[in-house]
Amino acid sequence: PSMALDEGAVLLPGFVSKEGAHLLRLIEQVATIAPFRQMETPGGGLMSAAMTGCGAAVWVTDRSGYRYTTHDPRSGQPWPALPPLLRSLGEQAARQAGFADFTPNTALLNRYGPGSRMGLHQDRDEGETSQPVVSFSLGRSAVFQWGGARRTDAVRSIVLHHGDAVVWGGPARLFFHGIKPLGHETHPLTGELRYNITLRYVARAA
Numbered sequence: 001p002s003m004a005l006d007e008g009a010v011l012l013p014g015f016v017s018k019e020g021a022h023l024l025r026l027i028e029q030v031a032t033i034a035p036f037r038q039m040e041t042p043g044g045g046l047m048s049a050a051m052t053g054c055g056a057a058v059w060v061t062d063r064s065g066y067r068y069t070t071h072d073p074r075s076g077q078p079w080p081a082l083p084p085l086l087r088s089l090g091e092q093a094a095r096q097a098g099f100a101d102f103t104p105n106t107a108l109l110n111r112y113g114p115g116s117r118m119g120l121h122q123d124r125d126e127g128e129t130s131q132p133v134v135s136f137s138l139g140r141s142a143v144f145q146w147g148g149a150r151r152t153d154a155v156r157s158i159v160l161h162h163g164d165a166v167v168w169g170g171p172a173r174l175f176f177h178g179i180k181p182l183g184h185e186t187h188p189l190t191g192e193l194r195y196n197i198t199l200r201y202v203a204r205a206a
């Protein structure tokens with residue numbers, strides 16, 4: 001089953017719920033090599049969500065800005081490889097949403113605890129907007145908000161649950177979006193934590 005959220009935005013409820021425990025183990029494996037860390041923003045604050053990633057290049061932020069790097073700045077080592085299961089589930093979700101030519105080469109892993117949030121932003125560091133972004137939610141639920149192409153556009157909300165996939169392509173690819181601060185609810189597999197995996201195609205990296 002799938003549900004159009006907007007033009008180019010498709011919710012696939014429970015698309016990865018069967019693979020949820022497996023995906024959480026993959027996240028753990030990536031985090032053993034490239035640990036979750038709270039990254040610094042250009043303004044000098046800390047992101048409240050902790051992040052890591054895998055694939056050819058991973059999104060990072062620090063005092064000098066946002067960019068994709070081929071190596072983990074913390075270790076100097078290349079990011080862990082993108083697990084084939086992640087690539088394949090991302091391609092399947094995109095296909096089901098009507099995007100047949102998705103070739104993901106990176107996954108950003110976000111970890112939210114109580115109070116973690118992500119302010120309204122656009123994803124535009126990939127050097128490529130013709131391919132969609134596919135997101136998988138794992139663990140406790142969160143309120144996701146999305147607006148339109150302008151920061152001032154009206155915002156809508158949806159609760160994303162364990163196992164949900166959302167595909168953002170076409171006109172929705174550059175829509176503003178964010179995550180409301182998490183409360184203290186728990187999930188049997190992750191306790192008070194929520195994980196989000198975003199699969200993307202990145203064309204440029206430093």
Ligand code: MD3
Nearest residue numbers: 110123133135168172173175177196198
């Ligand atoms: C809409 N992550 O990593 S996933 C991000 O739950 C990010 O961790 C949130 O925003 C999270 O950049 C939201 C849903 C999502 C991801 C990417 C998008 C929605 C999007 C890109 C364009 C438009």
Ligand code: FE
Nearest residue numbers: 121122123177
């Ligand atoms: Fe985003």
